[in-house]
Amino acid sequence: MKIIIAPDSYKESLTAMEVATAIETGFRQVMPTAEYIKLPMADGGEGTVQSLIDATNGTIIQHAVTGPLGEQVPGFFGIMGDGKTAVIEMAAASGLHLVTPEQRNPLLTTSYGTGELILAALDHGVEHIIVGIGGSATNDGGIGMAQALGVQLRDSNGQPLGFGGQALAQLATIDISHIDPRLATIKLEVACDVDNPLCGPKGASQVFGPQKGATPAMVVELDKNLAHYAAIMHRDLAIDVKHMAGAGAAGGMGAALLGLFNAQLRSGIEIVIDAVNLETIVKDADLVITGEGRIDSQTIHGKTPIGVARTAKKFNKPVIGIAGCLSQDCGVVHQHGIDAVFSIVPAAMNLEQAFKDAAINVELTARNVAAMYCLGR
Ligand SMILES: Nc1ncnc2c1ncn2[C@@H]1O[C@H](COP(=O)(O)OP(=O)(O)O)[C@@H](O)[C@H]1O
Ligand SMILES: O=C(O)[C@@H](CO)OP(=O)(O)O
Numbered sequence: 165m166k167i168i169i170a171p172d173s174y175k176e177s178l179t180a181m182e183v184a185t186a187i188e189t190g191f192r193q194v195m196p197t198a199e200y201i202k203l204p205m206a207d208g209g210e211g212t213v214q215s216l217i218d219a220t221n222g223t224i225i226q227h228a229v230t231g232p233l234g235e236q237v238p239g240f241f242g243i244m245g246d247g248k249t250a251v252i253e254m255a256a257a258s259g260l261h262l263v264t265p266e267q268r269n270p271l272l273t274t275s276y277g278t279g280e281l282i283l284a285a286l287d288h289g290v291e292h293i294i295v296g297i298g299g300s301a302t303n304d305g306g307i308g309m310a311q312a313l314g315v316q317l318r319d320s321n322g323q324p325l326g327f328g329g330q331a332l333a334q335l336a337t338i339d340i341s342h343i344d345p346r347l348a349t350i351k352l353e354v355a356c357d358v359d360n361p362l363c364g365p366k367g368a369s370q371v372f373g374p375q376k377g378a379t380p381a382m383v384v385e386l387d388k389n390l391a392h393y394a395a396i397m398h399r400d401l402a403i404d405v406k407h408m409a410g411a412g413a414a415g416g417m418g419a420a421l422l423g424l425f426n427a428q429l430r431s432g433i434e435i436v437i438d439a440v441n442l443e444t445i446v447k448d449a450d451l452v453i454t455g456e457g458r459i460d461s462q463t464i465h466g467k468t469p470i471g472v473a474r475t476a477k478k479f480n481k482p483v484i485g486i487a488g489c490l491s492q493d494c495g496v497v498h499q500h501g502i503d504a505v506f507s508i509v510p511a512a513m514n515l516e517q518a519f520k521d522a523a524i525n526v527e528l529t530a531r532n533v534a535a536m537y538c539l540g541r
Pocket of ligand 2: 209297298299300301358372412413414415
């Protein structure tokens, strides 16, 4: 009996590895001799580095970088178990959680630190870099990151642009001829779970600007500045990012990575599925368990449990989801490969208590799921 345990983290309560461990502990109480394979998963956002490191026996490297407001922050990146692939989480350098709610201002915040993390990974001599984008504090079109990597963005006086989404209004020329040459020799992939365009009603500024502290007037200014950025990129580099799906991810970081660095944008969960070799591992499994903090109708839009379930269903494997909680509309997941879902919360309780008891609640639920599974066989 081979059981694959491939959950995402439960935001704010358990890492993916902690979830997987608790599921295994619960299952073992009923099925002590089964083979368990734990694969902590993620879909590109926070937790992606930890998951890929855990899954591949890699290492985390601490590397202080420039934070969203220009201050130093203790950033990090991962080197996967193959020793050749670096994984970077944009949020570690330029994340929203690094800025207090009062200080959030996407006119000013910069993605420069994410570029510094990429440089640090290059210094490590890697052949492949995966950049997870999302959870960002920035709306600068990724220009901070681009400048850190050698792109020259200048105003009409030939001066380098300053930090932030506001500075984009001054952009007069883009020159990519001084990009760090090592980038041309490696594979650069972007792990992303949104497909928003750069500008307009579904664009970076309108959809994600407010959560970063943008007022309605700022949203209009930022949207206009990103359109200007796209126009200059089109004129100087003959690249049209304005209508590319995903260009609006992480405040236009998608546009910079796709347009300036020719990166490949992929669904975050697909990247993680490939990295952990899920397809090969699942082929001869008897049961697949997945999960995330909350399984709801959003889950079907590129979230971890659906990615795992789709892979499992290629080989007709049964899939069970164990989640922190469920929404009433979670039933849609059954059409996407998750056969049954269970919430771990054993009694009415507030979120604080649920977070505190998370590991034991997962274990208890997993024990009972295992018992049901055995009864049904
Ligand atoms: N231990 C837990 N018990 C109950 N609910 C949880 C627990 N952990 C997370 N959640 C719920 O999951 C939500 C986060 O969902 P999650 O799927 O982890 O994040 P996202 O959808 O942003 O990737 C939390 O806001 C909370 O409602
Ligand atoms: O950083 C952002 O702008 C958004 C979209 O990429 O991230 P999240 O989906 O985590 O809010």
